[in-house]
Amino acid sequence: MNSYSYRSPQELHLLSILAQAASRQASGCLRVADASNVWMLYLEKGKLIYASNSLDPFGRLDRYLRRLNAQIPSLASPVRVQIRLLFEKPIEEDISRCWDYEAICWLVGQQYLTPAQAAELIEALAKEVLETVLPLQMGNYDLLAEGQLAQLPRFCHLDLRPLVEACQVRRLKQQPAAVASPVAMPATPLRPAPATVNLPPTVSPTSPEAVVQPDQSQRSPGSLQKTTYTVACIDDSPTVLNAIEAFLDDKAFKVLRIENPVSALMKIIRNKPDLILLDVTMPNLDGYELCSLLRRHALFKQTPIIMVTGNTGLIDRAKAKLVGASGYLTKPFTQPDLLKMVFKHLK
16 A cells, blocks of 8 residues: 655745646656645646546546536436445555546446547546646645556546646636736756656456446336335445435435444334345444344344445355345445345335
C-alpha cells in the first residue's frame, strides 16, 4: 500500500507550473497537496489526460453522470451505484490508483459511454478540478516520473492553456474584483518526486459484470401476496446501503436503512421487516452474532435473513448456516442478483 505524506507548505505559483509542464511536454502525474486535499493532474507530453482530487471524487463523477442521464438513459441510478460498489475506495488504500478514471474506463468497456462521450465527461471534470486547485497559494507539489494511468486507455489529450484560461474567466465572473494572474514560465524547473510510484495491475475496463436490468416479470410484485414489503438493510457502509436502496427502488419495497448494528435489533423489532439483508463484517457486532440474536427472538424465527459479504469461502457459508441465515449474497452484486435473492425468499 502506498501512502502520501504532506510536507511543510511552500508558496505555489500553479499557473507558472502548469505553463512550464505544457511547454516542456511533461509526462506523469503532477500531484499538488495542501493540508486537506490532494490534486492529481495526469499529463502526457504536456497534455492533460485526466484530473481528480481526494475530496469526494465519486460524488463529483456521479453529479456529471446524473446530468448525462438525460441524454444517455442507460446511466440510470443502478449503474451509477454499481460503479461506486466496484471502484470507490478510500484514497489511503492505494494512492497509485485513479479509481474514478478506472470507473470511466469501465463505463466505456461496458458500452454505457462512447469514447467521445467519455472525452467530454473528462474535460468537464478537469475544468472543475482545475478551478479548485488554481487559487491554491500554499502547499507542495511533485511531478511523478511515471504516469498513474499508464495501463489504461486514453480518451482525450487536453491543452492546458485554454482550460486554465476558461477557469480564470469563470473565476473573474464569480469574483469581479479578482485579477487573473498571467500564464508565465516558472523561475524554477519542475521538481521530480524523490521516488516514482509504479502503477499496479489495474482492473480491466471490461472485467466487472455489467449491470443488467431485470425483465418486468422478474421485478413484478404480482406473484407476491403483499402490496409492499419492508426490507431491512443492516450495513455500516453508506455506499452499500445506497446500492441496495437504488436496486430496490420499486413500489413493491420499503427499504429500512440501519447503519449501526448495535441499535439494529430494536429498530427491527419496531418495524418487523419481511426480509433482512445483513452485512457480515461490522464494528462492535458482526453479522453472524446479530443473526443469531434475531433467530432467538420469537418474531424473527422464520423471517428471511440474507448475509451480505465479500467473503466466498465454505467456512463463511457454513457459519452463516449455523446461525440460521436463509441465504448468502456476495459483494459486489448486481440488481438482478439482489432481486433474485429477495423474490426467492418472499414467496
